[in-house]
Amino acid sequence: MSTTHPSEPLPTAAAWPADARAAVVELTRTLRELRERNAQLQHALDSRIRIEQAKGVLAERLQLSTDEAFETLRRAARSAQMRLHDLAALVVDSQATPPLVAREIARRRREER
Numbered sequence: 001m002s003t004t005h006p007s008e009p010l011p012t013a014a015a016w017p018a019d020a021r022a023a024v025v026e027l028t029r030t031l032r033e034l035r036e037r038n039a040q041l042q043h044a045l046d047s048r049i050r051i052e053q054a055k056g057v058l059a060e061r062l063q064l065s066t067d068e069a070f071e072t073l074r075r076a077a078r079s080a081q082m083r084l085h086d087l088a089a090l091v092v093d094s095q096a097t098p099p100l101v102a103r104e105i106a107r108r109r110r111e112e113r
Helices: 018-062 066-079 084-093 099-112
Strands: none
Touching: 018 066, 018 084, 066 084, 066 099, 084 099
């Protein structure tokens, strides 16, 4: 229960004991760090999901194993100096295999001969 009357203003943070102010500062810093970490982890998860989707799409379209599909995706992104996540999104969002990936497939097939 509150010891102040409802019409009385609540004490300002300056009126709090020093240890309480320090605890609030520390909790605020921790909360900010946890929110940032959460956002980073969510981004990593979203990126990983997109890459897994692209692996599945390429495996089905090109009759590759998922390992071969990932290697193709990775090499195509690297040769184009593109982030893997961005190329994966392009694969998933496209009806046809993107030219970057098609070139990598052609290169791999030439090497196999």
